[in-house]
Amino acid sequence: MACTGKIRDVRKKAQVDMALKISSVLLKELHEHIESAHPGEGAGFLLGEDTGGARIVRALVPLSNAREESARFNRFLLTAEDYLKGEMAADESGLSLLGVFHSHPDCVNVPSEYDREWAMPWFSYIISRVDGGAPAHTVSDLSWRLRDDREGYDEETLIVTK
Amino acid sequence: MARPWQTLGESLGPFEKRMTPRVGWVEMTERTIHTMATLKIPTPLRPYTNGAAEVNVQGATVADVMLSLVGQYPALKQHLYAGESLRPFVNIFIGQDNIKDLQGLETAVAENAQLRLIPSIAGGRRVG
Numbered sequence: 001m002a003c004t005g006k007i008r009d010v011r012k013k014a015q016v017d018m019a020l021k022i023s024s025v026l027l028k029e030l031h032e033h034i035e036s037a038h039p040g041e042g043a044g045f046l047l048g049e050d051t052g053g054a055r056i057v058r059a060l061v062p063l064s065n066a067r068e069e070s071a072r073f074n075r076f077l078l079t080a081e082d083y084l085k086g087e088m089a090a091d092e093s094g095l096s097l098l099g100v101f102h103s104h105p106d107c108v109n110v111p112s113e114y115d116r117e118w119a120m121p122w123f124s125y126i127i128s129r130v131d132g133g134a135p136a137h138t139v140s141d142l143s144w145r146l147r148d149d150r151e152g153y154d155e156e157t158l159i160v161t162k
Numbered sequence: 163m164a165r166p167w168q169t170l171g172e173s174l175g176p177f178e179k180r181m182t183p184r185v186g187w188v189e190m191t192e193r194t195i196h197t198m199a200t201l202k203i204p205t206p207l208r209p210y211t212n213g214a215a216e217v218n219v220q221g222a223t224v225a226d227v228m229l230s231l232v233g234q235y236p237a238l239k240q241h242l243y244a245g246e247s248l249r250p251f252v253n254i255f256i257g258q259d260n261i262k263d264l265q266g267l268e269t270a271v272a273e274n275a276q277l278r279l280i281p282s283i284a285g286g287r288r289v290g
Contacts, residue, residue, distance in 0.1 A: 003287060003288055041285075041286055041287070043283070043285075067284075074286045074287050074288075075284065075285075075286035076284060076285060076286055077282060077283070077284045078282065078283035078284070079282055080253040080255070080260065080280040080281070080282055082283070083204070083280050083281055083282065083283060084280060087204070087205065090205070096205060097205040097206075100283050100285075102285055102286075104286075104287035104288075105287065107287035107288060108287075108288075111285075112285070112286060112287055112288045113288070114284075114285060114286050114288075115285040115286065117249075117250075118250070118251050118282075118283070118284040118285050119285070120204075120206040120207070120241070120251075120281055120283070121206055121207070121209070121210075121241050122205075122206040122207075122208075122209050123206045125285075127285075149240070150240060150241070
């Protein structure tokens, strides 16, 4: 399936001052989840701390894509019940629900128009490109935040720690 | 200071329309509201409620309650509404029940009801 279409207005990280930190261990866990979902989209929640400076991811809540199988190659859905799981996991661990991760199978990991229409403000959105092959593998991770006017995204610096 | 009998017209300013299943968008009238309820706010919307996880709202129906919410916190409106319709990711629960399984926005709100705003999360790659 072609991966074309309009890219929304995005500001690259050099223009903004936001960062999201994630450990290499958690990033590996994230990759394993989204690679296992390929050629469908994989998704889940990011839990962590927002210290007012950089956000720090402390845990993941990997979830199943609730979209019907025929649509999973280019769409993901986390239901209201999934959202409550994320909030409850955050509350139980004393963390905050920081955002969402999802994959773009065989496609650039820049927010799509559909991403924008469904995006929540404030959340960090890690979008990863996962390419097919034997096995499927993650090519790139980028993190984004919806702008307050909902017209576009700002890229935040994704810092991978040990 | 809000009065128990305060009307939507007084409390909501210019955003004074609501949906009804019978006649579509109608101008709000001087309808008297008695019902007070609480509404739990999801994490990503709390920056728009001054950090509050739960807010007091008023309204006889869920539609009225949502107008009460954006009347108090106008910056929320663009994230909850596209034009005058709720965005597709907005789910509203009364207790354990999704209003989509009840009467939608026309669902009646009981005194001291506990409502919860819960987003669905969706997205996906570009397609040609």
